[in-house]
Amino acid sequence: MSISTPPKLERAQAVVPRRSAMKWLLDAGLRRNLGLILALVLLCALGVLTAGDRFADSNNLMTILRLAAVTGVVSIGATFVITIAGIDLSVGAILALAAVWATTLSGQAFAESTSWIFMPLTAMLIGAAAGLLNGILIAYGKVVSFITTLAMMAAARGLAEIISDKKTQLITVDGFLQAVGGEVFGIPVIVVIFVVVAVAGWVLLNRTTFGRRTFAIGGNPEAARLAGIKVQRHTALVYTLAGLCAGIGAFMLMARTTTGSATHGTGLELDVIAAVVIGGTLLSGGRGSIFGTVLGVLIFSALTNIFTLNNLSLSVQLVAKGAIIVIAVLIQRQLAIRQSRT
Amino acid sequence: MTGLAGSHPALLQMRGIEKRFPGIIALHQVTFDVAPGEVHCLLGQNGAGKSTLIKVLAGVHQPNAGRIVFDGQDVDFSSPDDAIKAGIGTMYQELDLVESLTVAENIFLGHEQTRGGFSSRKSEQSKARELLARLGHPEISPDMEVGELSAAGQQIVSMARALSREVKLIIMDEPSAVLDSEEVANLFDTVRTLTANGVAVIYISHRLEEIRMIGDRITVLKDGTAAASNLLVSETPNAELIRYMTGRTISSIFPPVRSLDERTPPVLEVKDLVIAPGHQPISFSVRAGEILGLAGLVGSGRSEILGAVYGSTKAVSGSVAVDGKKIRSGSTVAAVNAGMGLCPEERKSQALLLDDTLIANFTLPSIGRFATAGFTDGAREYRASMEQIEKLELRPADPRREARTLSGGNQQKIVLGRWLSHGCRVLLLDEPTRGVDVGARSEIYQLVSELAGSGIAIIVVSSELEEVLGLCHQVLVVSEQRIVHRAPAGELSEHQILDLVMEGSTL
Ligand SMILES: Nc1ncnc2c1ncn2[C@@H]1O[C@H](COP(=O)(O)OP(=O)(O)OP(=O)(O)O)[C@@H](O)[C@H]1O
Ligand SMILES: [Mg+2]
Numbered sequence: 071m072s073i074s075t076p077p078k079l080e081r082a083q084a085v086v087p088r089r090s091a092m093k094w095l096l097d098a099g100l101r102r103n104l105g106l107i108l109a110l111v112l113l114c115a116l117g118v119l120t121a122g123d124r125f126a127d128s129n130n131l132m133t134i135l136r137l138a139a140v141t142g143v144v145s146i147g148a149t150f151v152i153t154i155a156g157i158d159l160s161v162g163a164i165l166a167l168a169a170v171w172a173t174t175l176s177g178q179a180f181a182e183s184t185s186w187i188f189m190p191l192t193a194m195l196i197g198a199a200a201g202l203l204n205g206i207l208i209a210y211g212k213v214v215s216f217i218t219t220l221a222m223m224a225a226a227r228g229l230a231e232i233i234s235d236k237k238t239q240l241i242t243v244d245g246f247l248q249a250v251g252g253e254v255f256g257i258p259v260i261v262v263i264f265v266v267v268a269v270a271g272w273v274l275l276n277r278t279t280f281g282r283r284t285f286a287i288g289g290n291p292e293a294a295r296l297a298g299i300k301v302q303r304h305t306a307l308v309y310t311l312a313g314l315c316a317g318i319g320a321f322m323l324m325a326r327t328t329t330g331s332a333t334h335g336t337g338l339e340l341d342v343i344a345a346v347v348i349g350g351t352l353l354s355g356g357r358g359s360i361f362g363t364v365l366g367v368l369i370f371s372a373l374t375n376i377f378t379l380n381n382l383s384l385s386v387q388l389v390a391k392g393a394i395i396v397i398a399v400l401i402q403r404q405l406a407i408r409q410s411r412t
Numbered sequence: 413m414t415g416l417a418g419s420h421p422a423l424l425q426m427r428g429i430e431k432r433f434p435g436i437i438a439l440h441q442v443t444f445d446v447a448p449g450e451v452h453c454l455l456g457q458n459g460a461g462k463s464t465l466i467k468v469l470a471g472v473h474q475p476n477a478g479r480i481v482f483d484g485q486d487v488d489f490s491s492p493d494d495a496i497k498a499g500i501g502t503m504y505q506e507l508d509l510v511e512s513l514t515v516a517e518n519i520f521l522g523h524e525q526t527r528g529g530f531s532s533r534k535s536e537q538s539k540a541r542e543l544l545a546r547l548g549h550p551e552i553s554p555d556m557e558v559g560e561l562s563a564a565g566q567q568i569v570s571m572a573r574a575l576s577r578e579v580k581l582i583i584m585d586e587p588s589a590v591l592d593s594e595e596v597a598n599l600f601d602t603v604r605t606l607t608a609n610g611v612a613v614i615y616i617s618h619r620l621e622e623i624r625m626i627g628d629r630i631t632v633l634k635d636g637t638a639a640a641s642n643l644l645v646s647e648t649p650n651a652e653l654i655r656y657m658t659g660r661t662i663s664s665i666f667p668p669v670r671s672l673d674e675r676t677p678p679v680l681e682v683k684d685l686v687i688a689p690g691h692q693p694i695s696f697s698v699r700a701g702e703i704l705g706l707a708g709l710v711g712s713g714r715s716e717i718l719g720a721v722y723g724s725t726k727a728v729s730g731s732v733a734v735d736g737k738k739i740r741s742g743s744t745v746a747a748v749n750a751g752m753g754l755c756p757e758e759r760k761s762q763a764l765l766l767d768d769t770l771i772a773n774f775t776l777p778s779i780g781r782f783a784t785a786g787f788t789d790g791a792r793e794y795r796a797s798m799e800q801i802e803k804l805e806l807r808p809a810d811p812r813r814e815a816r817t818l819s820g821g822n823q824q825k826i827v828l829g830r831w832l833s834h835g836c837r838v839l840l841l842d843e844p845t846r847g848v849d850v851g852a853r854s855e856i857y858q859l860v861s862e863l864a865g866s867g868i869a870i871i872v873v874s875s876e877l878e879e880v881l882g883l884c885h886q887v888l889v890v891s892e893q894r895i896v897h898r899a900p901a902g903e904l905s906e907h908q909i910l911d912l913v914m915e916g917s918t919l
Contacts, residue, residue: 273530277530277531278526278529278530278531279524279526279531281531282513282517282521282524282531283521283522285510285512285513285517286510286513286517286521288512289510289511289512289513290508290509290510290511290512292508293508293509293510293521294510294521294522295472295491295492296470296472296492296502296504296508297492297496297508297521297522297573298491298492298493298496298497298522298523299493299521299522300491300493356510356511356512357512
């Protein structure tokens with residue numbers, strides 16, 4: 071049995087631009103994030119102009135990265151959530167809960183007598199568990215993500231306050247402070263963790279079936295279901311991942327501040343969403359970029375750094391942040407439109 | 413390939429299938445058999461339950477009662493995943509692709525090719541390329557985003573996806589609705605290869621001539637029950653099929669073409685319209701009461717012409733005028749205000765509010781008329797919608813249903829009804845009978861003819877040449893974004909048009 075291949079008409083070829091692998095990489099990496107890279111370069115120029123050597127200094131660079139690390143790690147998880155067209159408002163509160171839980175007196179005593187590793191493990195476990203609860207409610211309970219995570223945001227923060235009795239818990243486990251709070255080859259460990267999580271997140275989203283299905287569910291959940299994908303289970307896993315990232319962020323913040331507190335991560339969820347969205351991940355789902363998210367986080371922490379170096383008030387920072395969000399998204403849109411035309 | 417039924421053990425047996433949706437019994441005591449290697453056609457009017465039946469089989473819906481035996485085993489599919497694993501591939505009626513993923517990613521969605529736990533883009537791409545070539549479409553690139561493809565291209569991808577797995581049975585729910593005749597021929601070649609290898613095919617279509625070409629046996633559904641089972645294609649005339657489907661006899665599907673007074677002035681005048689840079693200018697006019705047909709292949713630029721006339725895409729230059737008044741280019745608001753209405757090709761993405769009620773869908777362009785000082789009048793909207801439902805014989809006749817829950821053909825009628833209730837001077841119809849059953853189709857033709865009789869100018873784009881020739885006064889043959897021929901419908905034949913189209917495309 072042979073299949074005849076009738077002569078194809080030109081119209082068929084006219085609609086098919088070929089894309090090479092190299093061009094695809096450029097697309098995915100640089101070109102799609104051109105606006106962001108541009109913004110970051112401009113910001114750096116601004117930093118050098120206004121603060122000179124105090125900005126362009128390797129110590130200051132580490133300061134910026136340390137500032138970016140916690141938000142960055144949490145944003146990686148949030149990129150997955152937003153790619154499936156969900157939202158997670160509870161990451162800041164989950165971070166606080168995980169930090170408080172991992173730094174209770176009894177917990178610290180246990181870690182002291184066994185190994186410091188139990189502190190980060192506890193934080194990650196609590197984060198993942200809270201995320202899983204979010205995920206189960208959203209995927210199986212069919213409660214919309216906005217409401218579910220809004221409830222979790224209140225509940226987790228409240229629980230953190232109960233556990234800590236609203237007191238800041240000082241960390242006394244030296245092993246933990248040295249390991250996570252320290253440096254390797256002059257680079258803060260929490261910055262290394264950020265890099266590792268970002269790379270892992272990129273691989274997971276772009277190079278695994280898990281990532282592929284994440285895009286599919288965000289792009290068209292019904293089509294994903296019809297293709298035999300377990301949409302509910304996958305959704306639950308994505309929120310678990312977001313919770314896990316909040317847990318990782320929790321022990322990183324614990325190391326940075328040497329405390330566990332119910333006020334940790336207050337307002338973090340908005341920074342995270344802002345970073346993810348200016349990074350080019352669509353709130354409507356189906357498209358997400360880890361690279362973009364990382365750039366988004368870096369832009370915000372560079373901005374904060376420049377303002378601090380110039381002794382500008384927090385209020386001015388907020389106004390500038392708002393402006394940056396709008397400008398970055400506008401640039402992204404323009405580029406996207408131009409691209410779709412070519 | 414007749415007489416299959418007796419000689420082979422059945423591949424699929426569905427017995428006493430019952431499926432109820434809130435307020436409706438979609439399937440009642442349906443029995444359906446498929447033998448290995450046969451093409452079993454499923455016929456029935458819009459809303460008869462064809463898609464529901466195959467969705468029960470594909471694990472999308474769970475039946476309320478009934479038994480399914482597949483490949484010798486009792487099965488109970490609780491999700492699409494189960495059915496896929498059992499060897500049932502499905503091409504759904506409403507395309508089920510993720511537009512933001514690439515062609516290869518869509519083909520392997522749910523069974524991604526992996527190497528060492530990581531998805532392997534390379535092997536997916538080469539396998540996808542091979543599959544697409546087998547389907548006669550080597551020009552579709554695996555790393556293209558599916559959203560950039562035409563509806564026909566997407567259908568091919570959907571097909572490639574069904575073939576990408578080991579299957580014993582492939583379900584095709586109206587695959588030809590978005591394909592032109594050449595691509596249908598391609599599709600049939602593939603189907604023949606499949607059946608020669610023992611794969612069974614369930615084929616759903618409203619086009620009886622296709623069923624003559626490819627089918628072995630036919631089961632007809634009517635109002636959720638099997639009106640006739642296992643009819644042999646070779647022994648069942650069309651008239652009989654239509655009677656089983658509709659319960660009545662339809663002698664002629666086209667109404668007589670009304671004569672036109674040569675002196676009536678044109679309502680719509682298109683002058684030197686350049687649709688995109690580098691294209692040739694297009695001019696034509698349509699008089700009151702005239703039906704103008706645009707014939708050509710899928711992708712030849714017919715829909716683009718409608719889009720530019722309607723202003724949904726901005727033309728480079730040229731003018732469009734209704735009743736002698738020029739319309740601002742690129743403005744759908746101006747077009748609607750001037751009395752134009754468009755029923756677009758892709759009802760799901762371009763026309764319907766799927767999660768909204770039929771009422772909201774009907775009154776979308778004319779909502780202002782149902783409102784006083786900005787407040788809408790629900791009772792009047794309801795009455796107006798009910799009127800359209802009756803006129804179009806829409807089923808189920810409940811204006812408060814969500815558009816999503818209607819069968820494909822009935823969704824098409826909603827879009828038509830929208831402009832009928834709005835009332836217009838110029839009606840642009842893009843594939844108005846796609847997915848519409850024989851009975852409803854002749855009603856729509858009747859309706860279009862009556863609308864023209866009432867003085868409306870109508871343009872019909874259709875891939876079915878029979879439709880263009882049977883319904884229209886004047887025909888423009890479009891190929892490669894150009895008008896290659898114009899003639900009264902009475903002076904053209906299907907063959908001539910096909911020749912013109914092919915000629916035009918190789919120029
Ligand atoms: N999810 C749903 N919820 C409620 N009603 C539904 C749903 N799906 C289908 N129906 C109803 O079940 C009936 C059968 O619909 P189905 O889609 O099976 O028709 P069909 O024979 O495929 O028609 P068409 O030729 O128009 O595609 C219709 O009355 C439809 O409105
Ligand atoms: Mg159907």
